[in-house]
Amino acid sequence: MPKITYVSAAQAVQTIDVPVGTSVMRGAVSNDIDGIVARCGGNAQCATCHVFVDPTNVDQLEPIRPNEEEMLEFTACTREEHSRLSCQLEVTEALDGLTVHLPDRQI
Ligand code: FES
Secondary structure: OOEEEEEOOOOOEEEEEOOOOOEHHHHHHHOOOOOOOOOOOOOOOOOOOEEEEOHHHHHHOOOOOHHHHHHHHHOOOOOOOOEEEHHHOEOOHHHOOEEEEOOOOOO
């Protein structure tokens, strides 16, 4: 099962085994990781699952689709170069070792 590491804004590090076919957001919510709100439940309609993908991992990701691109304009913390919506990051074996950094607020 792919391991995903979540780093809080306070630099707390948690590495979780996340099932293939779920999402980086679901991995956080299912394991009570603070910092992901996910108000819309994963439908790319709230931008409260914003994460900053570690620069070393960006090549592991699928490109941003138009609806994700649009919602990234509504994040509570300023969008950065490697910002993504974690609900749109489907977990595959290719994401093993992914690290995401959580913003200090989602709302
Ligand atoms: Fe709402 Fe990701 S959970 S946009």
